[in-house]
Amino acid sequence: MRSIINKTFLSLAKISGLALGFAVFIFLTVKIQYENSYDEFWIDSEDVYRVALDVKYANGEEVLSAKNFGGASELLDLELPEVISYCNLGKDVVTIFNGSKQKIQDVNFIYTDPTFFDVFKRKIIKSESTKLLENIHGVAISESFAKKLFGNEDPINKELTINEGWKFVVDAVFEDIPSHSHMKVDVVAAYKSLFYYMQNFDNTRQVLIKNPNYQYHKPDPYSQRRWNTPVQYRPYSYIKLKKGTPIQAVESKVAGLLSKVPLPYRLKKGDMKFKFQPIHDIHLKSNLSHEQSANGNTKQILFLYIIIAVVLFVCVINFINLNTISNIEQLKNYSIRIFNGSTYWQIFQMILAESFIFNGIALFIALPLAYVLIIAELPSTKVAPYIFLSVVAIVVLVSVIAALIPFLSVVKNGFASGLKIGKQKISQKWKSQRVMVTAQFSITIILIICTTGIYKQMQFMMASDLGFNGQQTLYSFSPMTMNQHPDIPNKLRTFRNKLDALSDVSSFSVSSSIPGQKVSRLNNQIRPLGVAEPFPTSFSEISIDDNYIKTYGIHLKAGKNLSVQNDWISDDILINETALPAMGIANAVDAIGQVITVGNKNCTIVGVIEDYHHASLHTPIKPSIYTQNLHWNHSVGYYSFQLSIKDIDKTMSQITQIWNALYPKEEFIYNFSEASFATQYARDQKFNQILTYSACLALLISCLGLLGMALFNIKKRVKEIGIRKVSGATVSQIIVLLNIDFLKWVIMAYIIALPMSWYTINRWLEDFAYRTNMSWWVYGFAGLLAITIALASVSWQSYKAATNNPVEALKEE
């Protein structure tokens, strides 16, 4: 303990480096635990599978979809004794009103079978009936959503209204589904209710007509209807197997089962399979089309592991290094003890005890630090006991290694010589420390290059010409209360006319999607006129109006824009450039006037627009068609406003007034289109943040290590410096001499880091369809930064040594 206090700087450098390393280790391990634990909390989670669809059509198109036909899970349930329960699940993102004008947007609303809670068991906190999801007007809502919607009031039997105007009562409140699930669910309703409301809701009067004769027919998987739903209406299918049933037992029977159902022609001609995905694998291992939401991936987990290893390595090396240095300084002390009867084992115990004390203090500091990080970033995560155990194991391991290395090095050096040689002979003995500091710096430089590279890619994505202009453009959801309402065109016309009167709104557009938002409709049924076989690719289908390309500054390549339609419906369409080869059209001009069949409607291509990025630069631009059709089939639409002035608040308050007058039941909530587009990179930014912090940390710790080495090195060379000064060396000559010594290692580290970082950053960039090139300056910058910081941290020590009175130095023996 005394030696810890005596050498304050060295002790601080050792403890702070280790503490930071431990804190990062704990935090990132908990983060990995969190990512790995998706959907493991369900009871019998290992027996629950999602049934995904894998179809190879005869024309070569392959669809690997997270969604499946409704008949899939029903058929498996009926035919196979191994399947004990199943459910289909259709997801919608809706806006919900609680009776007053107040609304909650982006609510995860699912329609499902009454067996949902058999497959996905949740504690029912409050319930009105014993049979959940049997009441046509009833829904079950999550505990947190109940609180959000009704505050502290009892939610049972309270009414809620969804955007279509459909009113439900709360039948039950279930325990929240934790955030580490691939399913986000706020409200659960039965398919039975969906069909009832679709048949019996009068959109004109916004009332539900009572139909006492309504009979719900359980879907029949043996009818062809269950196997020809377009992809946007298909559900996610889940099955639950008898405990311990191997999935192969089910897989092997699928082909036989499918032969029992009257599959439509296209499926029959193709090769259709089911892909059974264990639910806890979905988050990290599934990246199919139509996932419920963007999943994580194993590559990022791997990167996290690498970061943990790297940071821990840097910290531990730093500790071992500094510990070795301080122990070499103690050589004389140990020698005296040996001469006075101490054994080697007792000396080792001394070093080990000190090492344990350092590790203990570091852990003591790291725990609250990690706790704060976990609370901020991963709230509600329970830290698994194995993490605590691994931390303890690491502390023990580091303590022992950090004691063993200096012990062996002093043993090798010879205790007996400790008295004689003082500090002089040690110089040859600490090559290993130099190697370690070089390794530390290599890693640091790799981290700096990767961080800069990722930052550059972020900048590239932000600054890329996306092919559209989202500046000064705001958007809102289209009024939810108007969905399916026959009055939509009238009200929309009034809204548009009033906006036209506002001089500061340069353009207003209505569309089914906007850049940065999901395209809910993928159409694989587009075919040339008079041909039965569709094009082999699926197309994004976005419904827009005549103002869309103006609002988003999208350029026409050939032909003309869509024309104004009184009711927003026409047979004219636009396509993007990428759609041309997909349709087998040689160039944009040739496309104009061609007629294609979209579903069962013949549409004329009137214009070709230049490609723009509707989605993030992670994905390539998809072939797309732009129709004009206000009926978006229940999905959410967008209103976009391009403003011509900077005083956005004033204009938006005018728009809010217009909105309130027309859609009094609904609040006007708007956002910036650019910001919405940028949220697609939130995950990348988060990752970059972790990397940046790690790089800074590694740099800091490496510098601490370097500083410790500098102190030791200078102390060791005090006499030499004195002699050189006496021989006529100037202060600057001494500083250069000392600094070059460190510079050598940093440059060596840089040379080692170059190829490794080149490889790493290129692997990471593979994830982006559109990527920046890694210019030489990124590598140059990292090297320069490392060298500058290394020099800055040692120069002060060098200066102090160089200006010391040489008389003092020469007195030192």
Place this chain on the structure above:
Amino acid sequence: MIKITDLEKYYKTDELQTIALNKLSFEVKEGEFVAIMGPSGCGKSTLLNILGMLDDSDGGSFIFNGEEVIDYNERKRANIRKHNIGFVFQSFNLIDQLSVFENVELPLIYTGVKKGERKKRVEEVLEKMQIMHRRKHFPQQLSGGQQQRVAVARAVVNNPKLILADEPTGNLDSSNGNEVMDLLTELNSQGTTIVMVTHSEHDAKFTHRIIRMLDGQKVAENTLV
């Protein structure tokens, strides 16, 4: 060559002030070989450091080669030092990481002598000191006498006008000690002024004059020649 008048030097700690040099005055002429003697702590080494411009004084005058240097800054002093003064220490003060050749070469590097010239001059002086055959060895591979010869070689390689020697035989046995003293005498006979701090009456006999000190003051002076 050296004229000091009323030279003062104090060492201060938190509680007390120790007087190392107390109004010390004397002169050393060019070509002289002077021994400074006195008990431990009498200020001999302090004096030598001030003469070597390695340390500041706290008062008095110090004229070196007709130039008042007492107020010179570190750069000016370093400049005079490297062109005019060579040092020999009791503990040799060689750099362990450098070979014999490199140790001797050091002052020439700092005075900006070209490489070819350096080689010539180092070899000349090593030859003279009879350690040419050891030029590639490192200090730890040499005997004490050999190490001190290297140190003397380093001190004279720049042809300094003045050599300051601090107990040059203190770490040597008598035969090695005599060798070093012969070397110094020879250098002196070739015109180099030498000021030597010593405890040894035997060594002092090699010089022209002995200045005896006590408590920072000159108490006696004996001329031997």
